[in-house]
Amino acid sequence: MNETQGGAHLLELQEVDAAYGPVQALKRVSLHVDAGEIVTLIGANGAGKSTLLATVFGEPRAARGHIRFNGRDITGIATHEVAKLGIALVPEGRRIFSGMTVEENLLMGTICIGPAHVEPDLIKVFEMFPRLKERLRQRAGTLSGGEQQMLAIARALMGRPGLLLLDEPSLGLAPLVVRQIFETLAEIAAAGTTVFLVEQNANHALRLAGRGYVLVNGEIRLSGTGNELLANPEVRKAYLGGH
Amino acid sequence: MELHIFAQQLLNGLSLGAIYGLIAIGYTMVYGIIGMINFAHGDVYMISAYLTAIAMSVVFSFGVDSVPFALLIILAVAVLVTAAYGWVIERIAYRPLRGSTRLAPLISAIGMSLVLQSYVQVSQGARNQGIPTLIKGSLRIGSDTKFVQMTHIQLLIVAVTVAAMGALTFVIQRTSLGRQCRATQQDRKMAGILGIDTNRIISTVFVIGASMAAVAGVLVTLNYGSFDFSIDFITGIKAFTAAVLGGIGSLPGAMLGGVILGMSEALFSGFVNTDYKDVFAFVLLVVVLIFRPSGLLGKAEFEKV
Ligand SMILES: Nc1ncnc2c1ncn2[C@@H]1O[C@H](COP(=O)(O)OP(=O)(O)O)[C@@H](O)[C@H]1O
Ligand SMILES: [Mg+2]
Numbered sequence: 001m002n003e004t005q006g007g008a009h010l011l012e013l014q015e016v017d018a019a020y021g022p023v024q025a026l027k028r029v030s031l032h033v034d035a036g037e038i039v040t041l042i043g044a045n046g047a048g049k050s051t052l053l054a055t056v057f058g059e060p061r062a063a064r065g066h067i068r069f070n071g072r073d074i075t076g077i078a079t080h081e082v083a084k085l086g087i088a089l090v091p092e093g094r095r096i097f098s099g100m101t102v103e104e105n106l107l108m109g110t111i112c113i114g115p116a117h118v119e120p121d122l123i124k125v126f127e128m129f130p131r132l133k134e135r136l137r138q139r140a141g142t143l144s145g146g147e148q149q150m151l152a153i154a155r156a157l158m159g160r161p162g163l164l165l166l167d168e169p170s171l172g173l174a175p176l177v178v179r180q181i182f183e184t185l186a187e188i189a190a191a192g193t194t195v196f197l198v199e200q201n202a203n204h205a206l207r208l209a210g211r212g213y214v215l216v217n218g219e220i221r222l223s224g225t226g227n228e229l230l231a232n233p234e235v236r237k238a239y240l241g242g243h
Numbered sequence: 244m245e246l247h248i249f250a251q252q253l254l255n256g257l258s259l260g261a262i263y264g265l266i267a268i269g270y271t272m273v274y275g276i277i278g279m280i281n282f283a284h285g286d287v288y289m290i291s292a293y294l295t296a297i298a299m300s301v302v303f304s305f306g307v308d309s310v311p312f313a314l315l316i317i318l319a320v321a322v323l324v325t326a327a328y329g330w331v332i333e334r335i336a337y338r339p340l341r342g343s344t345r346l347a348p349l350i351s352a353i354g355m356s357l358v359l360q361s362y363v364q365v366s367q368g369a370r371n372q373g374i375p376t377l378i379k380g381s382l383r384i385g386s387d388t389k390f391v392q393m394t395h396i397q398l399l400i401v402a403v404t405v406a407a408m409g410a411l412t413f414v415i416q417r418t419s420l421g422r423q424c425r426a427t428q429q430d431r432k433m434a435g436i437l438g439i440d441t442n443r444i445i446s447t448v449f450v451i452g453a454s455m456a457a458v459a460g461v462l463v464t465l466n467y468g469s470f471d472f473s474i475d476f477i478t479g480i481k482a483f484t485a486a487v488l489g490g491i492g493s494l495p496g497a498m499l500g501g502v503i504l505g506m507s508e509a510l511f512s513g514f515v516n517t518d519y520k521d522v523f524a525f526v527l528l529v530v531v532l533i534f535r536p537s538g539l540l541g542k543a544e545f546e547k548v
Contacts, residue, residue: 057436083438095433097426107419108426112438115419159438 008071010035010163010194011056011087016065018048018055025051027218028065033163038185038195040205040226042239043215049198050092052215053165057082057089069163083112088161092168094152098141102132105140105151109158117160125154128184146177153184163194170201182208202239206230214239247389252513253506258397258466260505261404265459266482267489267497268411269329269452275492276428276448277341282352283332285479286359287453291325291460292470293367296374310377314465322457328359329453330446338442356475364472373469400462407458408498411451415494424448428492477521481508484528490541499539 009032018026025048033039043049055062057079067075069085088109097105106125110118126133129150135143140151149169156164166185170178182204189195199205206212206226214222214235222232229235266288273281298320302313336355340347378399383392393401415421426434427444435441463478464470485504489496504524512520531538 059432059435078440079435080438080440083436089436091433091436095430097429097433099429100422100425104422104425107422108434108437111419111423155437 008068009033010037010070011196012066012068013052013055013062014066014068016052016055016067017063018051018060019063020051020060025060025218026055026062029215029218029220030065031213031220031223033194033196035162035194036189036192037211038189038197038209040197040199040209040212041215042199042202042205042212042229042235044238045200047215048218049215050167051218053089053091053167053198056087056165083159086160086162088112088156088159088164090149090152090156090164090166090169092171094148096140096143096148096151096155098139100140101137102140102143102151103136105155106132106158109155112159118158121158121160125157128157128187129154146173146180149173149177149181150184153181153188157188157193161193163196164188165196165198167198168200169197170199170204178204200239202235203230206235245389247385247391248513249510251391252509254391254393254397255513256506256509257502258393258400258505259509260485260502261400262459262463262478262501263482263485263504264498264501265404265407265455265462266478267486267501268455268494269449270483270486271489271491271493271497272424272448272452274486276424276431276445277337277348278345279337279348280352280483281332281337281449281452282349282479283336283355283359284452284456285475285482286356286363287325287328287332288456288460288478288482289470289472289475290328290359290363291321291457292464292474293363293372294321294324294457295461295464296372299374299377314377318458318461321461322454325457325460326450326454329449329456333446333449338445360472360475367472369472371469371471374464376468377465394466396462396466400466403458403462407455411455412494414451420447480528481521481524484524484531486538487528487536488531488538490538493538493540496538496540503539 011033013029013031016026016029017024029052041049041052051060054060056067058077059079062075066073069087074082074085097108106122107118131147132151132154135147140148143151153169169181173181178201185195185197186208197205197209206229209226211225212223212229213220214229222229222235266284269284269287270281273279295317298317302316307313307316332355336351337348340351378396381392381394382398383390385391415424423434423439423444424447426437427439427441431441481504482501485500486497487500488504489498489500504527508520508523511523
């Protein structure tokens with residue numbers, strides 16, 4: 001699922017601009033994620049992190065530049081076609097279907113690949129998140145914040161993605177739950193899914209990731225390995241509380 | 244007031260309410276998924292009444308003499324062609340306006356309604372249309388002086404409505420298509436990200452709504468035997484009232500609202516005044532909108548993101 005064609009990156013953004021009407025949210029953003037990596041993108045509130053993930057799905061569309069997946073230009077394809085390529089998003093605010101049961105939410109994750117692997121994949125996500133199994137027939141809206149985040153991740157995994165995009169999965173969760181979520185992300189990556197993680201929680205994210213980018217006002221300001229960025233004075237000052 | 248007369252009015256109201264409920268489904272599902280009142284929906288229902296008459300004359304000109312077989316063909320033709328109308332209306336009047344202002348599709352809907360009305364009036368004539376009675380007889384329970392009865396066609400209306408509602412509920416609650424409809428209703432953007440072609444789902448909802456209206460059109464035409472191009476307005480408003488009463492966006496609400504409206508209208512015309520029975524629905528609509536705009540069952544159905 002993860003093999004690249006002709007040495008191309010798994011995901012590549014090249015000089016991408018994106019805007020909401022007059023508000024330019026991304027300016028000449030270039031970055032890449034290779035198969036098997038954990039890459040993180042950190043940035044302050046309003047930097048354009050969510051927009052960057054959204055442009056991969058064409059909402060909003062990149063106004064210029066190119067987005068490639070496995071070497072294929074996907075800049076202009078329809079939103080619902082992106083999932084079928086093997087890209088899944090765990091969005092900011094989780095966006096689970098609160099009126100549906102936990103089970104139905106998980107089934108929604110399989111729309112892009114069809115129902116063939118539902119049984120074994122359910123067993124896999126229940127191993128990862130036993131809580132979801134206990135709550136299978138419960139309305140998803142009744143879950144706690146942490147459980148909803150687990151459900152959003154599990155839903156994404158049900159589509160067997162080659163690339164998993166996550167938008168601030170630690171937002172609003174208790175420290176203990178955040179630790180669990182990050183441990184799970186490490187497991188997911190170890191099992192062969194490439195992870196691209198957007199976070200404000202720079203400390204956790206940079207420790208998990210092999211490489212990272214720093215987004216400031218819609219532009220990539222810095223990039224490097226997780227450890228390089230953790231040691232960078234600018235990053236320490238702006239994102240790690242200055243010590 | 245005698246009990247059997249009261250019961251009789253409730254039975255009359257039940258078959259009437261089933262019709263309102265069937266049409267209300269189209270209003271409520273379209274509202275649920277794109278947040279818009281499809282004002283052309285009453286006209287879709289009217290078209291199905293004409294299709295019933297046309298299909299009937301064609302079927303009988305081929306010498307089909309089995310009534311159940313003829314009814315099946317008529318129902319199939321009316322549903323298929325009406326569903327196609329529903330699909331086309333969405334494509335040409337609403338989809339191009341998606342993402343524009345909230346008012347634009349509303350105006351487009353009213354325009355579409357006028358177009359359809361004029362189109363039928365011009366192509367079919369403004370005269371009242373009639374069809375022969377296919378289903379006669381009734382079922383009577385009670386003594387010779389005190390009884391309640393339902394005509395066979397009223398029984399058919401209730402039976403077909405229950406079957407159609409059962410099938411629709413199954414599709415929405417238990418199938419992948421139904422889950423995709425509910426997901427698109429709750430969070431269209433997330434549905435798209437998960438790989439759902441939300442435009443296709445919205446089309447499907449228009450097709451489902453039109454099909455249900457077509458079932459209602461066939462049943463009403465068989466029951467009354469006559470109609471003209473203006474039935475869309477009164478019946479459309481009443482079905483819309485049923486949808487609002489039940490809670491717009493809610494499927495069981497549409498059915499419940501239909502039955503409550505049908506029964507209270509029948510009681511009103513039986514015991515208060517027949518001439519004002521159409522006004523009754525309007526008054527009810529206004530009262531519901533003032534005192535309980537979310538309707539009876541319309542609350543936790545969806546939270547728009
Ligand atoms: N739907 C939208 N319409 C208009 N402006 C938006 C919209 N979403 C985000 N923005 C703007 O785009 C910029 C980047 O936002 P966002 O990508 O959400 O940042 P982040 O995820 O890093 O907090 C901000 O200035 C924000 O106000
Ligand atoms: Mg964000």
